[in-house]
Amino acid sequence: xxxxxDDIDLRGLRGARTxxxxxxxxxxxxxxxxxxxxxLKLAGYLDDELTRxxxxxxxxxxxxxxxxxxxxxHAGAPLLSKADAWTSRLLTGAAxxxxxxxxxxxxxxPESDPGIAILIVPIAGLALVIGLARVAFASWRSP
Amino acid sequence: xxxxxxxxxxxxxxxxLGLEAQAVSRDLDTPRDLHRVDFVGSAACTRCHAEHAASxxxxxxxTMTREATRDTVFAPFAxxxxxxxxxxxxxxxxxxxxxxxFVVTLSRGEHVVDRAIVGRTVGSHRxxxxxxxxxxxxxxxxxxxxxxxxxxxxxxxxxxxxxxPGLDDDHVALAEYARHVVTWNxxxxxxxxxxxxxxxxxxxxxxxxxxxxxxxxxxxxxxPGADHVQANTSPMRRYALHAxxxxxxxxxxxxxxxxxSPERSADVCGRCHGQRITxxxxxxxxxxxxxxxxxxxxxxxxxLFVDTTIRGEEVFAARFWDDGTARLTAYEFQGYTQSRCxxxxxxxxxxxxxxxxxxxRGQIRPSVAGDAMCTRCHDALARDGERLEHVSxxxxxxxxxxxxxxxxxxxxxxxxxLREAHRSHRIDIPRPGARTSDRLxxxxxxHLDGGHQPDRAAAAPIDDLFAGDPIQRVIVASALGREDVAxxxxxxxxxxxxxxxxxxxxxxxxxxxASLRANVDRAIGTTEFSPTASSRVRDAEVVRLADAxxxxxxxxxxxxxxxxxxxxxxxxxxx
Numbered sequence: 066x067x068x069x070x071d072d073i074d075l076r077g078l079r080g081a082r083t084x085x086x087x088x089x090x091x092x093x094x095x096x097x098x099x100x101x102x103x104x105l106k107l108a109g110y111l112d113d114e115l116t117r118x119x120x121x122x123x124x125x126x127x128x129x130x131x132x133x134x135x136x137x138x139h140a141g142a143p144l145l146s147k148a149d150a151w152t153s154r155l156l157t158g159a160a161x162x163x164x165x166x167x168x169x170x171x172x173x174x175p176e177s178d179p180g181i182a183i184l185i186v187p188i189a190g191l192a193l194v195i196g197l198a199r200v201a202f203a204s205w206r207s208p
Numbered sequence: 209x210x211x212x213x214x215x216x217x218x219x220x221x222x223x224x225l226g227l228e229a230q231a232v233s234r235d236l237d238t239p240r241d242l243h244r245v246d247f248v249g250s251a252a253c254t255r256c257h258a259e260h261a262a263s264x265x266x267x268x269x270x271t272m273t274r275e276a277t278r279d280t281v282f283a284p285f286a287x288x289x290x291x292x293x294x295x296x297x298x299x300x301x302x303x304x305x306x307x308x309x310f311v312v313t314l315s316r317g318e319h320v321v322d323r324a325i326v327g328r329t330v331g332s333h334r335x336x337x338x339x340x341x342x343x344x345x346x347x348x349x350x351x352x353x354x355x356x357x358x359x360x361x362x363x364x365x366x367x368x369x370x371x372x373p374g375l376d377d378d379h380v381a382l383a384e385y386a387r388h389v390v391t392w393n394x395x396x397x398x399x400x401x402x403x404x405x406x407x408x409x410x411x412x413x414x415x416x417x418x419x420x421x422x423x424x425x426x427x428x429x430x431x432p433g434a435d436h437v438q439a440n441t442s443p444m445r446r447y448a449l450h451a452x453x454x455x456x457x458x459x460x461x462x463x464x465x466x467x468x469s470p471e472r473s474a475d476v477c478g479r480c481h482g483q484r485i486t487x488x489x490x491x492x493x494x495x496x497x498x499x500x501x502x503x504x505x506x507x508x509x510x511x512l513f514v515d516t517t518i519r520g521e522e523v524f525a526a527r528f529w530d531d532g533t534a535r536l537t538a539y540e541f542q543g544y545t546q547s548r549c550x551x552x553x554x555x556x557x558x559x560x561x562x563x564x565x566x567x568x569r570g571q572i573r574p575s576v577a578g579d580a581m582c583t584r585c586h587d588a589l590a591r592d593g594e595r596l597e598h599v600s601x602x603x604x605x606x607x608x609x610x611x612x613x614x615x616x617x618x619x620x621x622x623x624x625x626l627r628e629a630h631r632s633h634r635i636d637i638p639r640p641g642a643r644t645s646d647r648l649x650x651x652x653x654x655h656l657d658g659g660h661q662p663d664r665a666a667a668a669p670i671d672d673l674f675a676g677d678p679i680q681r682v683i684v685a686s687a688l689g690r691e692d693v694a695x696x697x698x699x700x701x702x703x704x705x706x707x708x709x710x711x712x713x714x715x716x717x718x719x720x721x722a723s724l725r726a727n728v729d730r731a732i733g734t735t736e737f738s739p740t741a742s743s744r745v746r747d748a749e750v751v752r753l754a755d756a757x758x759x760x761x762x763x764x765x766x767x768x769x770x771x772x773x774x775x776x777x778x779x780x781x782x783x
Contacts (some may be wrong), residue, residue, distance in 0.1 A: 114258060175255035175450045178443075 077153025078142035084157055085134030092127025092164060099124060119171035120181055127164035130193075136159050137200065144203040152203075156196035163189035225444075232445045236452070240460050241335050242500040246434035247403045247420030247427050256440070260428070267571060269414065269424035271332035272400040274487065278308050280329055282336050283353035283360070285310045290360040292740050293372065293380025295321065297351045303319075312338065312349055321382065324349060328422070330396055333569070335366065339392055344414045344447055346392035349629040350385060359698045362740045365714045368678040368779035376742045383638055386558050392491050399480035408493040417563045429465055429476050429563065429672025437463035439493065445627035450650060463501040465563075470556035474544055475505035477557040483527075484509040485516060508658040511542050526779055528598045529622070529647035533634045535679045536781055537625025543633030555635075580613040589614070611692075620650035621686060624779075627685035653687045658692045673707055674770035678779055679709070681716045689723030698759060701727060706762040709750040712776060714739045717746070724753075730758050 093206055102110040108118060118146055135157060166185030173181040242434050254261040264270055268756050271378050282350060285301040298313045305690040310326040328339040330347060334356060338349040351362045364372070372384030390396075393415040397404040403420030404479030407636055420427065427433050458467050465473045477497055478484075486492055486509040499508050510516075512530035534542050541555075549555040560581050562573040576584070583590040588599050599609065599617065617638050621629040638650035640660050646694045648669050651660045670681040673688070685707050688694055688700045695703070704727075707720035717739035725732070732757070737749040 175446075176259050178446055178450060181447065181450075 072146045073143055074145050074147050074150045074153055077145065077150050077157070078138050081134045081142055081153055081157050082138035083130050085138060085160060087129030088127060088134065088164075092124055092131055093119070095127065096107075096124045115179065116134045116171045117173060119167050119174070123164045123167035125170070125175065126167060129159035130163060140205075141200045143201065144207045149199065149203065152199040153195055155198070156200070159174045159193035159196060163193060176195075228380070228442075228444050229448070232442065232448050232696075235439065236460065238434060238459065238460060242435075242463070242502070243498065244433045245432040245461075247432045248434045248437050249421050250425040251429070252437050253426040253430075253433060257426075260564055264426065267563065267568050268333040268386050269428075269563070271394075272330065272424050273422040274329050275422065276310055276326045276338070280331070281310055281326070282355055283310075284741070288360060288375075290362060292362040292364070293375050293385055294378040295380070295382075297360070299351075310338075312351060314342075314600075330392075330400060335629070337363075340561065342414070343392075346417075348388070348390050348396070350387075350389050352706060353632050360781060361718075362714075365718045365740050367781055368624065368682070368713055368715045370712045370776055371714060372780065376744060378742060383592065391415075394621075398492075398497060402426075403432065403496070405496040406493050408490075408492060424480075429501055431461070433462055444778070452616050465501065465558060468502060470550070470554045472504065473503060473556040473558055474502070474541065474550070474672070475499075476501045477561075478505055478511065478541030479768075481538060481557075482511045482544075483519065483538050485518075486510075511545070512539070512541060524667075526777060529645055529780075531645040531647060533622070533632055533636075533647060535623055535647070536779070537623055537630050539623075540633040543635075547633070547635035549585075549635050571689070579614045582618075586614075586629075594705050615726065617650040620648075620684055621655055622647055622653075625781075627715065627722065629683050629719070643667075646677075648683060650679070653683070654692060655694050656684065659694050660680040670703065671770055674767040675701060675773040677775035677777060678713050678716055681711060681713070681721045681774070683718055685720040685723055689726040697727065700758055702754075702759055702762050705750050705754055706739065706767065708739070709743075709746050709762075710764060710767075710771070728757060 080194035099110075110120075133158060137153075138160055141156075162185050166182055166189055168181075169185070170178055170179035171181075210660075233609055250261060278578055283299060285299045288299045290297045290299075295314055295316050296496055298315070300311050300313065302309050302311055304325075312324045312326065313320060314322040314324075318583055318694075322647045324340040324351070325336075326338045327341045327559075329338060330337040330348070331352075334354070336353045338352065339346045340349060341347075348363075352363055352366070352637075353359075354360055354361050362385075369387065372387070374380045374384070376577070380617055382552065392405050394408060395418065397406055397417060401419040401426045403418075405418045407416035408414075409419060416543045420432075436459065440449075440459075452458075459462060463476075465476050466475070466768075479497070488508075497508065512524045512527070514525050514530070514532045515522060516524050525649070527534065527539070529535050532546065533729070534540075534693050544550050547555070552732070560573060560576055561571045563571065566572050566574055573581075588594045596609075599612070615631060618635050619631040619633065623630040640649050641653040643649070643666065652658075652669035655661075656668065658666065658670075661668075667675075668686060673683070673684040674742065676684065684703065688695070688704055691697070693700065701724060704720045704724040708717050708724065711717050711720065718719075721737060723737055732753055735749060735753060737746065737753065741749070
């Protein structure tokens with residue numbers, strides 16, 4: 066068993082891993098709640114197509130990005146040095162904020178658009194892409 | 209260095225957002241001339257306003273005019289026939305290149321007079337009328353489908369004109385049979401569609417009619433929407449409006465009747481629910497009605513009133529009671545403008561009627577059903593004691609009048625349209641007692657025996673069923689359909705049977721028949737009675753019905769003297 070590299074951003078690694086598993090559990094629970102809403106034919110949910118879409122997007126992105134964090138903690142973070150700690154924070158923040166943006170924008174939205182919280186989504190999306198690009202670059206550089 | 213780049217990018221983004229916000233703000237402050245804007249159709253509106261589209265989709269407005277398809281045609285077209293005046297109309301379905309074709313074949317004896325293929329339908333609530341294409345125009349057929357009663361009717365039954373000569377000999381002239389065959393392009397097109405342009409060429413008399421959308425759709429009330437759709441592809445603009453909604457900021461690229469003044473809002477409805485006249489008929493027939501929602505309707509046309517003249521003649525007087533109240537439907541706007549609630553208050557059509565809510569029949573807002581709308585202003589009358597004092601009824605009569613609503617007295621059913629009596633939209637105060645108008649007062653519509661009249665020697669309102677003009681007869685025949693009028697059930701049914709047999713107007717007989725069915729539909733079972741049948745056939749069926757109801761068949765002489773006084777004028781209904 067090799068010693069951990071002193072230059073690895075262990076704090077970012079642990080944060081990503083923890084938030085990944087917590088997020089996975091949380092967003093999976095939302096999935097069950099949505100299935101229950103379908104099963105119980107809850108009018109408030111079924112009648113509002115945009116709310117359904119936004120909550121479905123929140124669930125799907127939440128689960129997918131939480132998985133991404135878990136994978137990142139095991140296969141991505143070890144590639145990053147302490148100097149690249151902000152990349153971990155960017156990815157972790159984006160993975161949390163993006164599905165949250167979808168979920169929050171489903172609350173009290175206007176007829177034709179998501180609520181104002183939807184503004185979080187493109188910003189988080191941009192952060193996610195930058196973070197992924199940084200990890201990809203680190204992977205490229207790594208021996 | 210990295211921080212500097214990030215700050216620079218951030219500042220650039222903020223600057224871009226600021227510029228966009230400024231542009232949006234300028235755009236929202238720029239008024240639009242909707243005359244120059246194109247229509248886009250309701251499908252484009254539905255993309256963003258799905259809930260509003262769905263709520264309007266339920267209404268009879270939306271399905272006013274449609275292409276004739278299996279989904280839109282209500283009648284069976286399975287070989288049914290309708291005979292009238294020696295003609296037989298036979299309704300069949302055949303296969304066409306684009307699906308089922310609905311065919312009406314008119315024949316007299318062995319001779320086929322006409323064979324028409326139905327292309328469009330008009331109406332989806334009470335009657336469904338049928339349009340056929342003839343060269344450059346669409347023409348309404350003389351037969352229609354009664355949706356509620358699921359039977360074919362001849363259009364003569366829906367209008368207040370007397371039986372044509374030859375009816376009792378089963379030989380009505382074709383011109384009389386087709387009396388209410390009208391051209392759609394210069395008539396129905398204006399109010400039953402979005403953005404109508406009749407396209408009449410004055411030189412050739414030919415039409416090149418176009419409509420933006422069949423039926424009454426979003427843009428009929430909200431104005432043409434191309435600019436609105438284009439402008440709101442910008443999310444910044446949309447969110448500015450969503451936020452602005454909190455501060456009552458509206459979008460100038462579209463009209464929201466809810467944000468208009470009461471007068472301008474009523475104009476939107478009045479365009480169709482108030483028959484009008486214009487000085488520039490040829491412009492209307494060529495280019496269409498220039499009015500767009502939000503404008504003053506009076507810029508282009510004036511509502512018809514009892515004293516409206518054409519070349520010095522009051523040609524529309526028969527459409528009004530002599531106190532100026534409209535006696536036909538599609539004059540609701542006139543009634544509204546004659547009401548103190550509008551002239552001294554701030555009432556508008558959409559206070560009571562919601563285009564996106566309520567029962568499609570009447571579209572009354574659930575929140576103002578019953579007396580709720582009236583008591584918003586006349587709040588004292590919500591209290592029982594005050595209410596009784598208001599109607600000057602003694603406490604001993606309290607129970608009798610407990611179910612009387614504000615509109616029963618102030619918007620009585622004295623208006624005729626589509627074989628029914630409707631509420632007047634002139635909100636006024638009933639003056640029971642000495643009759644000063646040819647119009648029955650609200651009290652008389654229940655007290656048909658005249659029991660409420662101080663002068664017991666005065667003619668009873670029921671006399672109008674025999675001695676009145678066609679609309680007076682219709683109004684009484686309709687009132688007799690209610691159980692709470694001042695006659696026994698047997699008396700009411702006898703009056704109705706007499707009207708069904710002896711009235712010279714099929715329209716009056718039709719309303720009397722509907723009132724009879726409202727009372728005893730189950731008791732009479734299937735009946736062959738037809739308001740447009742010959743007197744011989746009607747007589748026989750009335751005898752059968754009287755027998756089924758254990759009633760004595762009324763003698764034709766019983767009210768002959770009253771009938772002799774009846775006015776037999778035809779009431780033109782705005783075609």
